[in-house]
Amino acid sequence: MKTSGTVGIVGYGAYIPMNRLKAEEVNRVWGGSGTPIEEKSVISIDEDTVTISVECARYAVKRAGIDPGEIGAVYVGTESKPYAVKPCGTIVAEAIGATPRVTAADYEFACKAGTEAFQTCIGLVSSGMVRYAMAIGADTAQGRPADALEYTTACGGAAFIFGKKPDRTIADLEGSYSYVTDTPDFWRRGLEMYPRHGNRFTGEPAYFSHIIGAAKGLMGELGTEPKDYRYAVFHQPNTKFPINVAKMLGFGMDAIKPGLIVPYVGNTYAGSTPLGLAATLDISAPGDRILVVSYGSGAGSDAFSFVVQEAAPGERGSDPSVSKFIARKCYVDYSVYSKLRGKIHR
Amino acid sequence: MRRVAIAGVGLTKVGEHWSMGLKDLFAEAALKALDDAGTDDVDALYVSNMCASTLQGQLHLGAMMADAIGKSGITALNIEAAAASGGVTFHEGVKAIASGLSKSVLVVGVEKMSDGLPESVLATQSMSEDQEYTAYTGVTNVGLSALMYRQYTEKFGAKAEDIAMFAVRSHENAEGSPHAQYPFKLSIDRIMASPMEADPIHMLECAGIGDGGAAVLLRPAKRASDGVEVAATSVATGAYYLSGMRDLVSFDAVRLASERAYKAAGISPRDVDVLEVHDETTIAGVISLEDMGFAEKGRGAAYVAKGNTTRGGETPTNTFGGLKARGHPLGATGLYQIGEVALQLLGEAGACQVQDAEVGLAQSLGGLGSTCAVTVLRRF
Numbered sequence: 072m073k074t075s076g077t078v079g080i081v082g083y084g085a086y087i088p089m090n091r092l093k094a095e096e097v098n099r100v101w102g103g104s105g106t107p108i109e110e111k112s113v114i115s116i117d118e119d120t121v122t123i124s125v126e127c128a129r130y131a132v133k134r135a136g137i138d139p140g141e142i143g144a145v146y147v148g149t150e151s152k153p154y155a156v157k158p159c160g161t162i163v164a165e166a167i168g169a170t171p172r173v174t175a176a177d178y179e180f181a182c183k184a185g186t187e188a189f190q191t192c193i194g195l196v197s198s199g200m201v202r203y204a205m206a207i208g209a210d211t212a213q214g215r216p217a218d219a220l221e222y223t224t225a226c227g228g229a230a231f232i233f234g235k236k237p238d239r240t241i242a243d244l245e246g247s248y249s250y251v252t253d254t255p256d257f258w259r260r261g262l263e264m265y266p267r268h269g270n271r272f273t274g275e276p277a278y279f280s281h282i283i284g285a286a287k288g289l290m291g292e293l294g295t296e297p298k299d300y301r302y303a304v305f306h307q308p309n310t311k312f313p314i315n316v317a318k319m320l321g322f323g324m325d326a327i328k329p330g331l332i333v334p335y336v337g338n339t340y341a342g343s344t345p346l347g348l349a350a351t352l353d354i355s356a357p358g359d360r361i362l363v364v365s366y367g368s369g370a371g372s373d374a375f376s377f378v379v380q381e382a383a384p385g386e387r388g389s390d391p392s393v394s395k396f397i398a399r400k401c402y403v404d405y406s407v408y409s410k411l412r413g414k415i416h417r
Numbered sequence: 418m419r420r421v422a423i424a425g426v427g428l429t430k431v432g433e434h435w436s437m438g439l440k441d442l443f444a445e446a447a448l449k450a451l452d453d454a455g456t457d458d459v460d461a462l463y464v465s466n467m468c469a470s471t472l473q474g475q476l477h478l479g480a481m482m483a484d485a486i487g488k489s490g491i492t493a494l495n496i497e498a499a500a501a502s503g504g505v506t507f508h509e510g511v512k513a514i515a516s517g518l519s520k521s522v523l524v525v526g527v528e529k530m531s532d533g534l535p536e537s538v539l540a541t542q543s544m545s546e547d548q549e550y551t552a553y554t555g556v557t558n559v560g561l562s563a564l565m566y567r568q569y570t571e572k573f574g575a576k577a578e579d580i581a582m583f584a585v586r587s588h589e590n591a592e593g594s595p596h597a598q599y600p601f602k603l604s605i606d607r608i609m610a611s612p613m614e615a616d617p618i619h620m621l622e623c624a625g626i627g628d629g630g631a632a633v634l635l636r637p638a639k640r641a642s643d644g645v646e647v648a649a650t651s652v653a654t655g656a657y658y659l660s661g662m663r664d665l666v667s668f669d670a671v672r673l674a675s676e677r678a679y680k681a682a683g684i685s686p687r688d689v690d691v692l693e694v695h696d697e698t699t700i701a702g703v704i705s706l707e708d709m710g711f712a713e714k715g716r717g718a719a720y721v722a723k724g725n726t727t728r729g730g731e732t733p734t735n736t737f738g739g740l741k742a743r744g745h746p747l748g749a750t751g752l753y754q755i756g757e758v759a760l761q762l763l764g765e766a767g768a769c770q771v772q773d774a775e776v777g778l779a780q781s782l783g784g785l786g787s788t789c790a791v792t793v794l795r796r797f
Contacts, residue, residue, distance in 0.1 A: 269534065271531065
């Protein structure tokens, strides 16, 4: 998909809660051997998807240096809404000062809800309907005790503000591509606390097929190849999948390493790909081309090709980098984690 | 009784076929077998399947599959005997030709397991045991095998590494197999380092989960151009409970079925040039080898470790990878074994070919050795 005029990222912000649970701690409690990541982030008692969204949205506005009143759209992509009915988007819009002349809503598309919001924001900005649009991917992901997901389901998010040239941009969008099928690999029904998944079905026919479909589709439309990209970010539900899909597509470890934060953060679901992009932008230089491909169960992938603009790293470094959030941590054991994630009650 | 020949073989690659359902797997194998035989003529269809009723909620596979290949009107039925379904169904198909009631019988095993959640697959596999006495306890099939494994090592002092060599050999043989799920070598170190599936059986000593379809076309045997002759088939049952077994280191059903098959075919184990053994776990493979007379009781693991079951060994065994490496799509497995033996005898085994094989034997087990089917094939 191509835009009318040049649309780009004018600001971004990240947020990762401070608590960490080591994957080995899950093994200590439930048995098992081997771990898909090192550790994952866990919310504190007063945090949820809304607070994470507000934190990263505020950093994004600060980094963009824009008047939040000119943000005409705020969309929060998440599968862990604190309210079943009552938007997160309105709370975030109010908190950053974007209300009342704003469209706001929440998006749900499993782990790609955040990048689905990217697509809408890009369209709104491209059409000229709004000057700036904010897309957030954030989650406090749920994993059933002892399920394979419990090692990785994590908390965090990132916000991106899209604008249009001649406004200053951090990275310009070359094109996007969405690839969606009805593939029921993972789901959570209403009133259920934990999602269910199709085990190995979530791999080849789901994650790999959709990411490869979207990545190849976008590169085909743009006439680009893996060698044209300095960096690549793929949805990271565990450490193995993004490394494998990068290899399958022809990207080396150097390309994905800056955005591969899952070993230390876990899978932040709708926040996963946006956080990977934020971590990559943190260390990128003008001219770097970045391929971003999300994956959401159900299923689909959104692919984006960005080219980093003239903004110097120092200019973007005025707000906390993703690596700072990763380094800022406090370990909790399984009992505290159980309390914080509502697995046990008074 | 008429002599019976395998006139065509059709095997799908065992694997996780996410885009293929039961009917697709069935049709691919069945049509391959018909193509191989160079005919479209079928008057009876025997389907072998174990899990469709629980994993797909599907019964009545006979008529369904006949329709799937455009053969509505023929006699068709499904046969279930746990993981021995394939061998038992083949036995019945052979009887239809031998009796003179049918002229061209398609026997097809099909199983679609990858769509099932692990707990559903495990629960279905456990249905091969008594729900009122054994399965309700939650014990898995591998868990039951682990009890036999412990008894075996205590009684004979067999080394765990020697028993695990059964899996090493199966993987060695799978290299080059076009239809194997895991066509690569696996080292003994990797097997012994894998997690326990049911102590002392490691995960990599167990067959995995896969989808597959395997078909053979049976016709009256007259001459070499008819294919491979079915020299004997036999089915025997054994104790349905561990507590009822004569001892925990032997499968009576295997002994009975193989003795009957040897007698009917007029052969002894020494005459078998190529062998397919039901290695659902390494210990099941080792005990089966012994009960069929290929190794002395208590010496089966050492027999395997010494290389006697390699393609160039005394008894080439599981020449396409066996259940461990070719894969184990339960209801289809027995037909894979029989199809593979037929390919060996026809000299059509490609990279897996055993030289100058004239007699081959396939053995499959249902439950913890409570059903055993043995098939002996012979080159014309």
